Amino acid sequence: xxxxxxxxxxxxxxxxxxxxxxxxxxxxxxxxxxxxxxxxxxxxxxxxxxxxxxxxxxxxxxxxxxxxxxxxxxxxxxxxxxxxxxxxxxxxxxxxxxxxxxxxxxxxxxxxxxxxxxxxxxxxxxxxxxxxxxxxxxxxxxxxxxxxxxxxxxxxxxxxxxxxxxxxxxxxxxxxxxxxxxxxxxxxxxxxxxxxxxxxxxxxxxxxxxxxxxxxxxxxxxxxxxxxxxxxxxxxxxxxxxxxxxxxxxxxxxx
Amino acid sequence: xxxxxxxxxxxxxxxxxxxxxxxxxxxxxxxxxxxxxxxxxxxxxxxxxxxxxxxxxxxxxxxxxxxxxxxxxxxxxxxxxxxxxxxxxxxxxxxxxxxxxxxxxxxxxxxxxxxxxxxxxxxxxxxxxxxxxxxxxxxxxxxxxxxxxxxxxxxxxxxxxxxxxxxxxxxxxxxxxxxxxxxxxxxxxxxxxxxxxxxxxxxxxxxxxxxxxxxxxxxxxxxxxxxxxxxxxxxxxxxxxxxxxxxxxxxxxxxxxxxxxxxxxxxxxxxxxxxxxxxxxxxxxxxxxxxxx
Numbered sequence: 001x002x003x004x005x006x007x008x009x010x011x012x013x014x015x016x017x018x019x020x021x022x023x024x025x026x027x028x029x030x031x032x033x034x035x036x037x038x039x040x041x042x043x044x045x046x047x048x049x050x051x052x053x054x055x056x057x058x059x060x061x062x063x064x065x066x067x068x069x070x071x072x073x074x075x076x077x078x079x080x081x082x083x084x085x086x087x088x089x090x091x092x093x094x095x096x097x098x099x100x101x102x103x104x105x106x107x108x109x110x111x112x113x114x115x116x117x118x119x120x121x122x123x124x125x126x127x128x129x130x131x132x133x134x135x136x137x138x139x140x141x142x143x144x145x146x147x148x149x150x151x152x153x154x155x156x157x158x159x160x161x162x163x164x165x166x167x168x169x170x171x172x173x174x175x176x177x178x179x180x181x182x183x184x185x186x187x188x189x190x191x192x193x194x195x196x197x198x199x200x201x202x203x204x205x206x207x208x209x210x211x212x213x214x215x216x217x218x219x220x221x222x223x224x225x226x227x228x229x230x231x232x233x234x235x236x237x238x239x240x241x242x243x244x245x246x247x248x249x250x251x252x253x254x255x
Numbered sequence: 256x257x258x259x260x261x262x263x264x265x266x267x268x269x270x271x272x273x274x275x276x277x278x279x280x281x282x283x284x285x286x287x288x289x290x291x292x293x294x295x296x297x298x299x300x301x302x303x304x305x306x307x308x309x310x311x312x313x314x315x316x317x318x319x320x321x322x323x324x325x326x327x328x329x330x331x332x333x334x335x336x337x338x339x340x341x342x343x344x345x346x347x348x349x350x351x352x353x354x355x356x357x358x359x360x361x362x363x364x365x366x367x368x369x370x371x372x373x374x375x376x377x378x379x380x381x382x383x384x385x386x387x388x389x390x391x392x393x394x395x396x397x398x399x400x401x402x403x404x405x406x407x408x409x410x411x412x413x414x415x416x417x418x419x420x421x422x423x424x425x426x427x428x429x430x431x432x433x434x435x436x437x438x439x440x441x442x443x444x445x446x447x448x449x450x451x452x453x454x455x456x457x458x459x460x461x462x463x464x465x466x467x468x469x470x471x472x473x474x475x476x477x478x479x480x481x482x483x484x485x486x487x488x489x490x491x492x493x494x495x496x497x498x499x500x501x502x503x504x505x506x507x508x509x510x511x512x513x514x515x516x517x518x519x520x521x522x523x524x525x526x527x528x529x530x531x532x533x534x535x536x537x538x539x540x541x542x543x544x545x546x547x548x
Binding site: 101 | 468541
């Protein structure tokens with residue numbers, strides 16, 4: 001059995017009276033690519049945000065890279081960790097946002113080296129060299145000095161992926177990485193993600209790209225109304241779904 | 256082709272030829288007579304104004320004589336340092352206050368709100384007078400054993416002016432900074448958190464640079480306003496530029512000449528500041544397509 005990078009056990013999340021996640025349990029192993037699909041409002045994005053603690057969970061427990069996240073056990077209760085500890089834990093997880101969220105006042109290279117240079121305080125020369133290598137890897141070596149506003153959406157998202165990689169995370173979370181892109185730009189981002197998956201990166205991808213899921217994912221998870229209804233290899237889940245709700249959801253995609 | 260059809264083609268050709276002739280005609284630019292008349296009137300009025308000043312009872316030689324007069328130069332220096340120092344206090348206080356306003360801590364939020372409310376809500380002259388006369392209510396200030404002094408010795412005209420203007424400015428600047436902070440997309444905070452950036456580094460490296468881009472034009476406005484508001488500091492006995500020129504004309508009675516001297520110096524200071532603001536703006540708009548030119 002390979003090492004578990006993420007282990008969620010009965011994770012619950014509520015915003016006031018609104019229950020967004022209910023008893024979500026999921027294991028993701030080293031090198032695995034898991035795609036989460038489901039209708040909007042099903043809690044997929046919230047679950048992803050819980051994994052890197054952009055949201056704190058209100059029930060259950062979540063381990064990332066073997067460490068209990070956000071809490072420390074004291075006796076029979078879970079006490080919240082300090083801001084510092086949470087920041088340290090987040091560094092093992094990279095996140096790619098739907099709307100990129102590049103830093104607009106920094107160049108492409110500046111965005112990538114900000115984390116390793118300022119947060120990890122690594123030597124500048126080395127960080128720059130690695131940053132250039134990452135830009136090369138996402139096919140944007142010639143855009144090192146371009147500002148985000150001078151890049152297309154697809155290029156911005158590729159820089160965002162490089163920025164996440166620069167922190168050398170154990171796992172990368174993708175929150176609908178192609179949903180904000182023009183159709184013709186989706187392909188270049190998916191290609192970078194495909195290469196990343198092939199290189200053995202552990203990835204959790206919230207997506208509506210079922211073709212990508214079918215091709216790249218090791219497992220597909222279907223969520224609805226804050227619960228995981230089904231999880232199976234893509235060939236099974238996408239082509240022989242067990243659950244009626246999954247069938248209905250999949251049939252809404254004209255294929 | 257029938258005769259009728261042939262006739263129709265000839266008629267169409269003729270019509271087309273006519274259209275071509277029209278399309279080739281010379282284009283005349285529109286004449287804006289209203290604008291021309293307005294410009295002429297303005298030029299005339301400007302000429303009259305220049306003549307009035309040339310013929311008026313102004314001793315231009317006196318203006319030239321006093322422009323670099325030591326008393327005046329001292330006033331310029333005082334006005335500049337008081338403005339710069341008050342602005343520095345204002346920016347620091349305003350920045351802290353703006354961050355406090357968005358804090359999840361209710362005490363910080365309330366204190367910041369109270370500060371803005373109080374210092375924006377009372378006249379600056381009143382605040383200057385209160386600081387200057389602080390000794391009336393607190394004869395001594397400080398903490399016994401560490402530093403302790405008579406208030407009258409501490410609250411000099413310069414100290415009262417600096418405190419009054421700086422604290423007042425901070426209240427206004429906090430709102431400008433807050434507008435700047437609000438203009439930064441929430442995604443920026445999340446992107447910082449996602450790479451594990453500490454809160455202070457996030458504010459300094461990512462949020463503030465973007466907030467300042469929005470805040471610099473109104474901050475420049477504030478600074479320029481402050482240079483002139485600083486002349487109110489004369490009410491607590493501070494010798495700023497305007498007060499210095501008054502001191503000179505009390506002696507030589509060249510009132511208008513000395514006011515002109517002061518006015519010219521204010522213009523010089525403000526012009527330098529505007530140039531400085533522009534270069535600051537250019538630096539702050541790095542990466543934004545709609546940059547200030």
